[in-house]
Amino acid sequence: MGKRHKLFLSVILALSVILLVGCGKSSSESKTITVGSQGSDLEIWEHIAKSPQAKKAGLKIKVKEITDGGQLNKATTEGEVDVNAFQSWSYYEAYNKQNPSGKLSALGTTYLEPLGIYSKKYKSISEIPDNATIAIANNPANTSRDLLLLQKAGLLTLKKGFNALSNTKDIKDNPKDLQFKEIDDTTGPRVLNDVDVVLISNTVALDGGLHVLTDSIYHEKVNQSTKDNVNILATVYKNRNNKEYKKLVKLYHNKTIQKWITKKYYGTKIEVQKPLSYLKNK
Structure with missing residues (x-):
């Protein structure tokens, strides 16, 4: 009985180690987030994806270029893209009204780019x-x-x-x-x-x-009359509460990244860090 008991304990211990290693691996290996974008926004997210700030936040980002806004939103609803970065709040609202069966959800604000x-x-x-x-x-x-x-x-x-x-x-x-x-x-x-x-x-x-x-x-100008033109990050509706996706909003507003954006685009991408309720309240 003594030998059997020891063998049983050894097997249990070995299984425990395997389970712990497996759990550790799954928690440390975060899913790659595909960000769809275009133009200068594409350049920004390519920079963010390679940044030390993204690594520190534990985010693995892949950037995909789709130059047509409607196609980019469609790619998001179909799962080809996880999050997109290109559209204003008004563009997003218009898209959702025209595509009720494929609605998107806003994750957070990024900037106002003056028209x-x-x-x-x-x-x-x-x-x-x-x-x-x-x-x-x-x-x-x-x-x-x-x-x-x-x-x-x-x-x-x-x-x-x-x-x-x-x-x-x-x-x-x-x-x-x-x-x-x-x-x-x-x-x-x-x-x-x-x-x-x-x-x-x-x-x-x-x-x-x-x-x-x-x-x-x-x-x-950045004021109440232009808040519908503030740009956002958006995802498919079912992923609206995804915590990893929401980290992208915080990452965008990182001070070091904002300093790079300001210098790169001559101050024309004016940072707007507001709750979504700011855009929803008319």
């Missing part, structure tokens, strides 16, 4: 003449954002109830009889010579060698 009004012909808003042709984005969320900025600049008045899916049909008053040309919003810098005025997002402006704070004739 700018650009012109090769005019140096100020007041110089824009009657019947001027203005190029605006041809996708719903950015069309509405463009029109809101034109209203803020005093060029037109929008109807009450104007929202993320509104468009030029929802203009109440257009005193200068401005003409609108809808374009693919990634082509903004290339059409500057063809029209009087172009509205260009800062990611596209940077890619085209433009600086929103110095080259635009008017741009968004």
Whole structure:
């Protein structure tokens, strides 16, 4: 009995060691998070993925480029991408309204990248003449954002109830009889010579060698009126409470990483560290 008892204890001890090693391995080997992005946001997440800060946070990040926003959101809902980093709150809301069966969930805020009004012909808003042709984005969320900025600049008045899916049909008053040309919003810098005025997002402006704070004739400011344009990290709805994914938000706001972003993009990506309730409250 003594030998059998010792053998039994030895087997139990060996199994315990195997189980402990197995548990230790599973807790230390974190799942790789695939972040989908585009443009300058892609560059940012490639930097973050390789950073000591990501390693310290225990996050393994793989960055995947998808250049079309709609396809990037679709890739997120289908599991090809875990988290995406490219869209504003208004773009996200518009997407969810148009895709009720494939809704996304916001994880947290990142920055406001000011939308700018650009012109090769005019140096100020007041110089824009009657019947001027203005190029605006041809996708719903950015069309509405463009029109809101034109209203803020005093060029037109929008109807009450104007929202993320509104468009030029929802203009109440257009005193200068401005003409609108809808374009693919990634082509903004290339059409500057063809029209009087172009509205260009800062990611596209940077890619085209433009600086929103110095080259635009008017741009968004960080305040309550622009909070719908704050960028977010988003994931598929079922993963809305994933703790590892939420760590990405904290990692983005790391002081060292923010210092790199500010220097790299000349201060045009203005950090916004707010709770999601800030964006939800109208």
